[in-house]
Amino acid sequence: MGFKVLLLGLLCVLFASHIYVSIPGNIEERWKVMALDAVAKTCTFVALCFENIGIMSYEEFISMIFRLDYTQPLSDEYISVTDTAFNDIPIRLYLPKRKSETPRRAVIYIHGGAFHFGSFKQKAFDFLNRWTANKLDAVVVGLDYRLAPQYRFPAQFEDSFTAIKFFLQDKILTKYGVDPTRICISGDSSGSTLAAAVTQQVQSDLEIKHKIKIQALLYPYLQLIDSYLPSHQEYEHGIVLTRDIAIKLMSLYLTEDEAFPQAMRKNQHMPLESRHLFKFVNWSTLLPKKYRKDHAYTEPILGRLSYSLPALMDIRLSPLLADDSQLQNLPLTYILTCEYDILRDDGLMYVSRLQNVGVQVVHDHIEDGIHAALSYMTAPLYLNLGLRIRDMYVNWLDKNL
Numbered sequence: 001m002g003f004k005v006l007l008l009g010l011l012c013v014l015f016a017s018h019i020y021v022s023i024p025g026n027i028e029e030r031w032k033v034m035a036l037d038a039v040a041k042t043c044t045f046v047a048l049c050f051e052n053i054g055i056m057s058y059e060e061f062i063s064m065i066f067r068l069d070y071t072q073p074l075s076d077e078y079i080s081v082t083d084t085a086f087n088d089i090p091i092r093l094y095l096p097k098r099k100s101e102t103p104r105r106a107v108i109y110i111h112g113g114a115f116h117f118g119s120f121k122q123k124a125f126d127f128l129n130r131w132t133a134n135k136l137d138a139v140v141v142g143l144d145y146r147l148a149p150q151y152r153f154p155a156q157f158e159d160s161f162t163a164i165k166f167f168l169q170d171k172i173l174t175k176y177g178v179d180p181t182r183i184c185i186s187g188d189s190s191g192s193t194l195a196a197a198v199t200q201q202v203q204s205d206l207e208i209k210h211k212i213k214i215q216a217l218l219y220p221y222l223q224l225i226d227s228y229l230p231s232h233q234e235y236e237h238g239i240v241l242t243r244d245i246a247i248k249l250m251s252l253y254l255t256e257d258e259a260f261p262q263a264m265r266k267n268q269h270m271p272l273e274s275r276h277l278f279k280f281v282n283w284s285t286l287l288p289k290k291y292r293k294d295h296a297y298t299e300p301i302l303g304r305l306s307y308s309l310p311a312l313m314d315i316r317l318s319p320l321l322a323d324d325s326q327l328q329n330l331p332l333t334y335i336l337t338c339e340y341d342i343l344r345d346d347g348l349m350y351v352s353r354l355q356n357v358g359v360q361v362v363h364d365h366i367e368d369g370i371h372a373a374l375s376y377m378t379a380p381l382y383l384n385l386g387l388r389i390r391d392m393y394v395n396w397l398d399k400n401l
């Protein structure tokens, strides 16, 4: 008992010490956001303490917290929900119960979680996918993939691609009553890295007959080669996701070598032979003036690491590295960016790259948005912001799919 009280007391002190971050003035529900951020930073702090003492790794602690939020597949009056697998990749399938005269639209949703955490089972994603199925009268597929650091890149891409390729077969689409010309791939955060990478691959894969009609990328993470974009600088200590944690997790996604995150913090992690790729993420040409005007462009220093990871030059890791001819095949794209997000500029640059090659893009920038807002749509951690983003996304799908 005494120990529990002590522990609770300690957590309260930690929480209190994290609550006085400055929350920008235009953010709605300031106190809630402040509390959310304090919860996230307290968890990070405790996880890092446990890691330093040797109790468990940072990622193990955070995954434990994520798993507390997992739901069972629950059917309701309108939607039948089942957990099953596509070619051994776990999925949660949402099928409208109402009879339909015509084949339905389909949305494949890939969840975020920095490649380390989460599942379609999370309350917020289960809620979003059920909501989408209901509003659109569509078949929705929530997709899981193996998680880092136990499985590193490209396991996450491979699982997503395998499941989606399986789904796109005639016999499977027919089985679920899906119209092959009306399929969308969506994802948030690292899930949208996978969504963007799989969409690129599907559109150019000659073996796949049915292509994607639209893609939706919600506060996407799209490149790992420049770790010093204006948004990385402005929101280094940002709400919910900080630069340090992003670098820690992105490094673990690739390698356990500790020299790597150190190099990445200094933006010196890329090999010499990657010079030609920087034009694809050159923010001094790709960002709208408003976002670059307060920053001076410096080229990253190459070749400082004693080894090079081939993965770093892989478009499945950084979809922004696809060249113009690869981007040209992409379908109508929805990109949603949040202002207060270290990943803001990834999304903004993809908008420019796609527009430059004539791909149709619809871009919503949420001036008071924070990273991972869609994860805060269900009690006790719900934000109006999450619901607003849900509605923008789902309304766009409804009009365009």
Ligand SMILES: *[C@@H]1O[C@H](CO)[C@@H](O)[C@H](O)[C@H]1NC(C)=O
Binding pocket: 278, 279, 282, 284, 285, 297, 299
């Ligand atoms: C980035 O763009 C600037 C012009 O805005 C140019 O001077 C620089 O050489 C470019 N760097 C790369 C690597 O493309």
